[in-house]
Amino acid sequence: MSDYNQQMIEQFRGNFLKEVESNVEEGEWVKMCMQCGVCSGSCPFGPHWAHPPQEIFMMIREGEREQVLTSDSMWMCTSCYNCIVRCPRGLPITHIMHGLATYAKRLGLAPKEQPTAKFAQLFWDNLTKTGRVNELKLGLALYFMNGFSEGIKTSLKMKDIGLGMWKTKRLNPMEMVGGHSCKDTKGLQAILAKAQEIEDAKIGRSGA
Amino acid sequence: MSEAKIGAYICKGCGLGDRLDTSQLVTIAEREGKAAIAREHDFLCSEAGVQMIRDDIANEGVNRVVIAACSRRAKTDAFDFDGVCINRTNLREGVIWVRPDTDEDRETTQEMAADYVRMGCAEIKHMNPPTPNEKTDASSRILVVGGGISGMTAALEAARAGYPVTLVEKSGQLGGVAAELVKRVPERAPYADPEDTGVAALAAEIEANELIEVCLNSTLARTSGAPGCFSADIATESGTTRTENFGAIIQASGFKPYDASQLPELGYGKTPDVVDQMGLEALVRAAGDGPVKRPSDGKEVERVLFVQCAGQRSQKEGHLPYCSGHCCLTSIKQAMYFKDRNRDIDTEILYTDLRTPGAPGEDFYRSGQQKGITFVKGVVEDVASSGNGAKVKYKDIILDETIERDVDLVVLATGMVPNSGVDIEAVSAPNVEGAEDDAGDNGGDSVEIPVESILNLTYRQGKDIPQLKYGFTDSHFICFPYESRRTGIYATGPVRRPMDMMSAIEDATGAALKAIQAVENAKLGRAAHPRSGDLSFPSFRKEGCTQCKRCTVECPFGAIDEDEQRYPQFNESRCRRCGTCMGACPVRVISFENYSVDTVGQQIKNVDIPDEFDEKPRILVLACENDAYPALDMAAQSGQQYSQWARVIPVRCLGSVNTIWVTDALNSGYDGVVLMGCQKGENYQCHFVKGSEMAHYRMSKIDDTLSQLNLEKERVATYEVAITDIERAPGLINEMAETIDKIGMSPFKF
C-alpha cells in the first residue's frame, strides 16, 4: 500500500463517500443514486461483476472503502455506456467506474492480476510513448503480460488472427521497430506531465 | 297532471330504416303501445325531427315521448324536452348494431325491435314527470368539523365562494397537527428546502374572515337532519350547548400519530433518544436556532438515523398495514433540519421503498441527496441502548449484510391513524336477517372499541360515517372522492385516506365544493351525485307497509329513519335515488314517479313470448345503467354481437332490482334472466356503494324460488360487470343463450 493511501485514510477518517466525492472523477454523483438497479441490469458484463454499479454506490455510502477499491468490479466495465443512457437519475456511471479504477490504481489498491487493469495500463504506456497506439506492441505486450511462457502460449493461440490481419494488411510486423508516431512527442508528453501535476495537486497526491 | 298522451317516434336514420320495417313498428306503437301519435322520421335527431316532436308536445298535448332510435346515452342534447316523460327505446345500439345484417336474421331482428317498442310504450305509460320539491328555506351555512389544515382550508374555500361557515374545533387552537411542526415539506418549486407551515397565516385569514365563525374547545353533541336542513348541537368544554342549522357538513377530523410505544423492537421506550416524527418536531422546536440535542443527556446530535415504515406497511399484529404516504418526505424534511444547521451531521434514512408522491416528491428527494442525506435500503434488526443514544443494527438489503451504527438519535416514521369516530358497522348489530352477513365483512369481530363519536348523528344506521378499510371513512375512491355514504356530509383530509399537507389542501378544496353543491341541490330538491339533478323521489304506500325495516337497513346512505310508529321515514335530500329501497321492499310499496316496480315490470310483461314450439327463447337482461348498460352500448359500437333472444332493460342500480321482476319473468315464460351490476365488496365500483352487493345477496336466495317453480337454477345468473367489459358483457348474454340451448326452453309459456 502506498503512502498516498495512508494519507487519504487519515484525511477522510472513514468518510469514504466524501473521499470519493473529492478524489474520484464524477464522484460527486454517487450520492444521487436511488438504488433502482437499472445499471446492473443493463451491463453486458453484469454476470461477471462481483459488485455491480448499484452495489458499488451503496458500498461507498456504507463506507466500505477497502472492499470497493480492491474490487475487480470497475475493471469489468466495457465502456458500452448502456448504464449512462438508462440511468433515470442521469449518473455518469461509466465515468464513475473509470474514475474509481483510476483512483484504486493510484492508491495502489487495484487488484494486481486483473487483466483489464494491466491492459489499460499497457495501453496508456503505449500511447504516451509516441502519441499514437502501436497495435502490434500493445498486442504482444498484452500476451506476455503474465510472463514469458504464458505469452508464448497466448501468442500461438492468437497467431491465426495475427496472420489474418497481416495478410489483409491490417497488421505490420515492421511496427516492432519504430512505427507510427506523433512528431511533437515532447510537446505531448509535456502536456500530459502538466495535466498530471495539476490533477495531483487537487487530490493531494504528490510525486506519484 | 293531465292524462297521459303518448307520442311514439321511430327513427329511420343510421341504417335503422334499411334494417327494420319501421312502418310495422309504428303500427305496434299505435295498436299495442296505445300511442296517440306514432310517426316515422328519416333523421329524428335533426332539427326537423326534433321540431316535429316539439310541435306535437305543444300542439297535440303529447306528454309521454317514446323515442325509438339510438341509445339513451346518445343525442341527449337533441332529445331534451321539458315537462314530459321520455323513453329512449334503443333500436340502434340495442338491436341493429348487435345483430348481423343478413336475410335469415331479418325476422328475429325485427322481433327484437318490435319488443323494444312495446316495452318503451309500456314503461312510459307508468311514468309520471317528477315534481320538484323546492326548499327555499334550506340553510346555506356549512359546518366544518376539525380545525387542522384540511378543516381550515375547507372553511376558507367555502367562505371565499360566499358561503357562511361554522368551524368546530375540539382543542383550544387552530392548526391541528400542522401547528406542531417546525416547517413543512415544500409546496413551491424548486422544492428544495423545507418551508414555513403556513398555519399562522391560515389561522389569521380565518379570524379575519367575516363569514367564518370559529368555535374552539367545542364538539358536536348531536347532529340530525339532511342536506339543507342539518341541525347540530355544538357543545363547549364549559358545558354550554347551542343548536344551529346547516346546509352541509365537512368532516375534517384528521388523524393521530400511531402510538410508537407499541414498537419496543425499534427501541421506543428503551431510551428517550428514540423518538417518533412528532417527537423530533418537538426537539427541533425546543432547539430554536441552535443545535438539536438528544433528550437523554443534552449532547448535541451528530448522528441521526431515520427508520421508515415504523409499524406500518406491516402485517404484524397491531401494526398498520398501509402506507401513510407522507412519512418519507417528512423524514427527508427532518433530516434537512440537521443538514441545514450543520452539513457534517450524519443523517441516514433507512427505507425499504422510498415513496415520495406529489409535486415536491422527486425534487425534494434529490435535494436531500444533494445536501448529503444518506439513503440506505435496509431493515432494522435491532435497536439497543444503554441509556444514551442507541446502537442500531440493520440489514442492508442491497449489500445483503448486517451493519451496525452508533447514533445519537433514532427517529421512527410511524403512520397515520384516522379520527373516524365510531365504526358503526362494528357497533350496531342489525336486527334484520341477511343484513347481518354483510356486517361481518367489516371487522364485526372487534366490537369493543371505546371511541368517541365525531358527529353523533341521530341516523337510524349509526352515529358516524361508515368506514371502509383500516378505519378510514368510506368514500367512492375510484370515481367520487369526498362522497361519503351520508349525503351532504363530506369527509376530507387524512380521515378519509392517509395524505400529506399538500394533498390535504387540495382535498379540502374539493370537499368544500361538494358541500356547496349539496347545499344548492337541496334548495332545488334535486339529488346529489351520482344522479345529480334528479328530481324524482321515493314514496311509499303506508297502508301496505309491514314495517319489516328492510328499506331502512339496506339504504346505503342512511337516508331512511323510522318514525315513532316504526314506519320508514324518508329524508328526501339524503336520498341518492338509487332505488335500493324499492328493490328491497318485499311488499313493493316503494316507488319513484318515473321509476317503479311497474315501469320495469310492465316492460317485462309486454315482451312477446312465442310459444315453446317456435324455439325462440327470451332472455331478460337487467343491466345497471352506470356500467353494464354502457358496456353493452360500447360493445355494439365496436361491432360485437349478442343473442337475438335478449331483451335488455337498464336499471338505476342492481340494488333497485326487486325479485318480483325475476319471478314474474320466469312465470311468464322467459327462459333465462341475466343480471349485471357493478363490482361489489371492498374495492367496490358500485355508484351506490352497496346496491350491487345487496342485489347479489338477494339473488343468492332466488334458488328457492326456482326450485319451487321446478326450474333449473342456471336460468338466473348474476354478474359483476365493469364499464370496460366490452367483450365480456355480450359474452355473458350469449352464454345464457347457450345454456338455454342445452337445458331447453322454459315450460312456462302460455
Place this chain on the structure above:
Amino acid sequence: MAKKSYSFYPGCSSQKAASASNYLTSVQSMCDVLDVELNEIPDWNCCSASIGYAGGGELPRLALSARNMALSEQAHPGQDIVATCAACWLATKETQERLHADEELMKETNEALAAAGLQVKADQKVRHMVEVLIEDFGYEELGKPVKKPLEGIKIAGYVGCQTNRPFGIAGESFENPKYLDKLVETLGAEPCENYEKKVQCCGGALAFSEPEKSQELIKGIIESAYDNGAELIVTPCPVCQMNVEVYQDQINAKYGTKFKMPVVYYSTLMSVAYGKSLKEAGLDGQVIRAKQLEEIAKK
C-alpha cells in the same frame, strides 16, 4: 453540390497497416464520390479511447483530446472535426462537452496545453462521419451516386455502443437506432430490421483482456444476424468490426458454431455501390471475405 471540407481525425486504428486501415481506404473512396475533402489534423494524437484510465487520470485524458482540438483549430479553423472511429469521436466530443460545462476544467486544460505552446477553445463541432452523411447529405442525396445497387443482399446493421451511446445520432433512439437500416436500403440492399443485437456490446477493448467473456457477447451478435437471415454485417465502428470479424474461428472452435459472417463498414458498402473497385472499397482488407460485394465490385 459544392465540395465539403472537414477537419479530419483518422485515429490510430486507421493508420497504414493498422487494424482498420481498410476503413480509411473505403472512407476515402466514398468521400471521393461525394466530393468531400478530409483535411487531416496535423500531428494528431491518440484519444486514449475508453481504456486509458488505468494510467491516465481525468485531466491527462481530456488533455489528449484537447490537444487534437487545439491543432485542428490552428490548421482548419471554421471546419467541423470529423472522426470515423467511434472511440475517437466519443472521446473528443466528451472532452468538448466537459470543457464547456466546467470553467475550471477548461482553465486547467489550457494550462496543460500551454506546456506545448497550445491553447484550445473547443468550439468546432465534433462529428462522426455517419452524422455528416445523414445530416449534410441525407439518404436521398446519398442514393444518387449509386451505380451498382446491392440488390439481393440481406444485411444486419450492427450499430454497437459508442456511435450510439451516450451521444448517438440525432433523431435516433438508443435502444433501436435505424440509420444503418435506412442506409442499407438506400444502397439497394435489404436491411434486417428486427436484428435484436444491433446495440449489443461486443466487449470493446475488453475483447483483449477478457477474451472469453467478450466472445460470448460476440457470439450472440453473429448468431442473431444469422437468425435474421443476414448475409453480411455492417457497422460504423472499427472496434466492432474487428471484434465481430476476427474471432469467429475461435468462437467456432469453442462453441461448435460454423460462423463465417463477413463484417464490413458502411463506407465499404457505399464504395461498392458507388462503383469503386474491390481494392478501393477496402474489400481486400476483409479477413472473412465479403464475396457478394466482391462480385458486385468486379462487375
